[in-house]
Amino acid sequence: ATEIPFRLNQNQALLTFEDEEVAQRLTKMGKHCVKLDNRTANVTVKPFELDMGFQFELHVAVSGNKISVSEIPELPIPKDWMRDKLELHFYKTEQAAGGGEIKNVTYNKGSGTAVITFLKPGASSKFVGCTKYPFCAEGRCFNLCVSPHFDFHLRKFQPYCRVSKRTILLKGIPEVEEDEETVQDMIEIHFQKPSNGGGEIEEIKYTSRGAAYVCFEE
Known part of the structure; x- marks a missing residue:
């Protein structure tokens, strides 16, 4: 379960009831007169809202026309030249096992990675099971790491x-002069009484000094 923190400020309290109808009823009433020892306090009940979150569906699929390439060596040649060499290398059918015409090459020199996009759908399947791929440039040969490319799509994204x-x-x-625990007990007694619109309380937390953080499980 995910724990969600909530900041409970000074002179505030959180009450969790066993029955949600009790909480809804008290919220609709809004104002409440609570007897705190020798005085009556007018307190306000608010709906308990956690910070705004987001929900979405994440769809992951193996691309049919893209492959990811890593461990590309850093050579003393311009970035465009390396991109062209990668395109020529993976285009050649005898080297790419039928990779075919390439639509685009996205090359990152800093990380030594690239994404090869083929024009023909399904071309990436030619590289399934081929994790190391020979690559020759500047009179030297290297082994490139080839892996499937994953497409990520967010759907139904909403706050x-x-x-x-x-x-x-x-x-x-x-x-008040009473200690925190005593005040909490008086609050609990008031909101447990059906005559005050209350009911059985499952949890209660009151803070009189500073702020406290309460964690809720989602």
Whole structure:
């Protein structure tokens, strides 16, 4: 499970109920008068919302007309020349085992990698199982590493705001002389009573000083 942190600010509380209907009812009521020892506090109930997230589908497929090439040697020749040599090398049928005409070569000199795009669909299948490939340039021979190229597509990408159905955020709790645990107990007693619109509480966290981070599992 993924843990999602939430910052609980000073004089705030989080209450998670066993029944989501209780949380929804308290949220609709909005304002609540809570008895804190010898005084009554007007507090506000807000829906509990985590930070905005994103959801999407990631589709991965092996390309039918591209291959990835790595371990390309760094030679004292211009970048364009190396790109041309790669194109000629993989175009030749006797070397490329039928690679055929090339549409594009994307070469990265810094990382020693390239992506070869063939014009004919399915041409990349000629290189299946061929991990090392001989390559000669500048009077020397090298072994290039050839691997399938993967195409990644994001679909149904959309932002969303995660709202907990069973948790409420309590704001406006005044500073009192009692210690944090005592105040938390008084809050819990109030919101457990059905006469106040409450119900059974599963978890509660109140902070009176500074801020606290609470983690939720998704």
